[in-house]
Amino acid sequence: MTVGGPPGRDRVALSIALNPASPPRLADGLELLGEFKNSGYAQPPGLVKRADGQMIQLSRLLYLVACRIDGSREADAIADLVSVDLGRSMTADQVGYVISGKLAPLGIVACQEVPAALPTASPFLSLRARATLLPGRAADAVGALLRPLFHWPVIGAVIAGIAAVDYWLFAIHGLGAALGQILNDPADLLLVVALTIVSGAFHECGHATGCRYGGARPGRIGVGIYLVWPSFFTNVTDSYRLSRGGRLRTDLGGLYFNLIFMLALASAYVATSAPLLLLVIALTHVEMFEQLLPFVRFDGYFILSDFAGVPDLFARIGPVVRSGLSRGNGDPRIAGLRRNSRIAITAWVLCVIPLLGITMVYLVLHLPEIDRALWHSVSRAAQLTGADLTAHRYAASTAAALGLALAGLSIVGSLYVAVGLVRRAVLAGLRWSHGQPRRRLLVVIVAIICVAPLAIYWVARGQFRDW
Amino acid sequence: MSTTAVSTRELELEGAELLPTRETLCCWSSQHSGPSFTAVFAQGGSTTQYGIGNVAVLDGNAVNIIL
Numbered sequence: 001m002t003v004g005g006p007p008g009r010d011r012v013a014l015s016i017a018l019n020p021a022s023p024p025r026l027a028d029g030l031e032l033l034g035e036f037k038n039s040g041y042a043q044p045p046g047l048v049k050r051a052d053g054q055m056i057q058l059s060r061l062l063y064l065v066a067c068r069i070d071g072s073r074e075a076d077a078i079a080d081l082v083s084v085d086l087g088r089s090m091t092a093d094q095v096g097y098v099i100s101g102k103l104a105p106l107g108i109v110a111c112q113e114v115p116a117a118l119p120t121a122s123p124f125l126s127l128r129a130r131a132t133l134l135p136g137r138a139a140d141a142v143g144a145l146l147r148p149l150f151h152w153p154v155i156g157a158v159i160a161g162i163a164a165v166d167y168w169l170f171a172i173h174g175l176g177a178a179l180g181q182i183l184n185d186p187a188d189l190l191l192v193v194a195l196t197i198v199s200g201a202f203h204e205c206g207h208a209t210g211c212r213y214g215g216a217r218p219g220r221i222g223v224g225i226y227l228v229w230p231s232f233f234t235n236v237t238d239s240y241r242l243s244r245g246g247r248l249r250t251d252l253g254g255l256y257f258n259l260i261f262m263l264a265l266a267s268a269y270v271a272t273s274a275p276l277l278l279l280v281i282a283l284t285h286v287e288m289f290e291q292l293l294p295f296v297r298f299d300g301y302f303i304l305s306d307f308a309g310v311p312d313l314f315a316r317i318g319p320v321v322r323s324g325l326s327r328g329n330g331d332p333r334i335a336g337l338r339r340n341s342r343i344a345i346t347a348w349v350l351c352v353i354p355l356l357g358i359t360m361v362y363l364v365l366h367l368p369e370i371d372r373a374l375w376h377s378v379s380r381a382a383q384l385t386g387a388d389l390t391a392h393r394y395a396a397s398t399a400a401a402l403g404l405a406l407a408g409l410s411i412v413g414s415l416y417v418a419v420g421l422v423r424r425a426v427l428a429g430l431r432w433s434h435g436q437p438r439r440r441l442l443v444v445i446v447a448i449i450c451v452a453p454l455a456i457y458w459v460a461r462g463q464f465r466d467w
Numbered sequence: 468m469s470t471t472a473v474s475t476r477e478l479e480l481e482g483a484e485l486l487p488t489r490e491t492l493c494c495w496s497s498q499h500s501g502p503s504f505t506a507v508f509a510q511g512g513s514t515t516q517y518g519i520g521n522v523a524v525l526d527g528n529a530v531n532i533i534l
C-alpha cells in the first residue's frame with residue numbers, strides 16, 4: 001500500500017481536473033442505486049443507472065465519489081467527505097481525476113462538452129432484432145397483477161400439485177396416445193405449437209412478476225432473435241438493484257410459471273381428456289430443462305451469475321484467461337473476487353470455452369452443407385405449402401409454412417453468426433495491428449492461412465454441390 | 468487521526484463496468500423439442516411426416532424427426 005501523495009508526473013496529469021467556477025454535478029436522470037448486493041467481490045461495487053437505462057457497476061471508491069457530488073460541493077469538500085467514508089485520505093486533485101477521467105466519460109457526471117454518444121454495453125451472444133409485445137408499463141402491470149402467485153403457500157401448492165401430475169403422467173399413464181395422435185394429424189400439431197408459444201409467453205410473465213415482487217421494475221416483454229432462434233424476452237435489467245434472493249426469484253420466475261402453466265394444462269385435461277395436453281406438459285419439461293443450461297443466456301446462466309455474485313459472466317472469459325496466463329496479480333476483475341466466486345467462474349469459463357469453441361469451429365467447417373440441408377428443407381416445405389393449400393388442407397399447409405419459416409430463419413441465423421465471427425476477428429486484428437505495419441502483415445498472413453485451407457476443405461467435401 | 472493516502476496507482480486501477488441489459492429468454496429452438504416446430508420431410512422425398520422436429524445436418528442431406 002502506498003502512503004503519501006501521487007508522484008509529480010501524475011500530479012500534472014491530474015491537474016486538468018475541475019473548473020473551480022462550476023462544482024461538479026451528477027448527470028440528469030442518474031440514479032445512485034447503492035451497493036451491488038451479495039456481490040462476489042470482496043469489496044462490493046456500487047450501482048448507478050443512467051437516464052438511458054444503462055446500468056454501470058462502479059468500484060467502491062468511484063461510487064463514494066459519485067455519492068458526494070451534489071452540484072454545490074467543490075473537489076476539496078468532496079475529497080474530505082470521501083476520505084472519511086473510505087477511511088483513507090484523498091486529495092482534491094485525485095477527486096478531480098476520478099471525476100474527469102473516470103466518471104464523466106461514462107456519462108455519470110454532467111460536463112460542458114457532452115460526448116457525442118455515451119458508451120453502452122455490447123455484450124457477447126446477446127439478443128438481436130427486438131420487437132416489443134408488451135411495453136414496460138404493461139409488463140409492470142402484469143407483474144403487479146400476478147404477484148400473489150409468489151406467496152409461499154401458493155408456491156408450495158403449485159410444487160405439490162406438479163409433483164402429483166408428474167407422477168401420474170410419467171409413472172402411471174404415459175404419453176403413447178398423445179404421440180400417436182399428433183403424428184397422424186397436422187392440425188393437432190398446430191395446437192401443440194400454439195400452446196407451447198403461449199407457454200413461452202407465460203414463462204416471460206413469470207420473470208416480470210418475479211422482478212416486480214422483489215421491488216424492481218420490469219421492462220418490456222418482446223420477441224427477438226437469439227443466435228439463430230426466435231425468442232421471447234423480458235427486460236429485467238432493473239433487477240440488478242435487488243438482493244441475491246430477489247434476483248434469483250426473477251431468474252426462477254419463468255420456470256415457476258411453467259409449472260403453473262402445466263397445472264392449468266392438467267386441469268384442462270381433466271375436463272377434456274385431450275391427450276395432446278399431456279404432450280405439451282411433457283414438452284414443457286424439456287423446455288424447462290434446457291432453460292437451466294448455463295452456457296448461453298438462458299435462465300441457468302443468470303442463476304449461476306447470481307449465485308456467483310457477478311453480473312456478466314461472459315465478460316469474465318478474457319480476464320480469467322489472462323489471469324491464468326499471467327504470473328502477476330492478474331486482472332482486478334478476477335483478483336478482487338471472493339474465493340468461492342472465483343472458483344465458480346473459473347470452472348464455468350473452463351467449460352464454456354471448449355463448448356462454444358467447438359460449436360463455432362463446427363459451424364464454420366460445415367457452414368455450406370448446413371445451409372444446403374436447410375435450403376432443401378425450405379424448398380420442400382414451400383412445395384408442400386403450395387400443394388396443401390391447393391388441396392384445401394389448410395392445417396397441413398400452415399404446418400408446412402411454419403417449417404419453411406423456421407428453416408429459412410435458421411439459414412439467415414447461421415449466416416449471421418458466421419459473419420459476426422468474421423467481423424469480430426477482423427476488427428480484433430485491425431485493432432491489434434493499428435499503426436504497426438509488421439503486425440498488420442502478420443494479420444494478413446494469418447488470415448490467408450485460415451481462409452485458404454477452409455476453402456479447400458469446403459470444396460474437397462463437395463459442400464457446394466447439389467444445392 | 469492518521470490515515471493512509473490513496474495512491475495514484477490505486478486510482479488508475481479503479482474501474483467501472485457497463486452492465487449488459489438483463490434479458491431473460493425463452494427460445495423456439497430448432498435444437499430441441501420444446502416450443503420449436505418444423506414440418507419435417509423424409510429424405511426420399513416421397514414421404515411426408517409432420518412433427519416437432521430437428522433438421523439434422525450432420526450428413527448434409529437428411530432431414531429427420533426427433534419427436
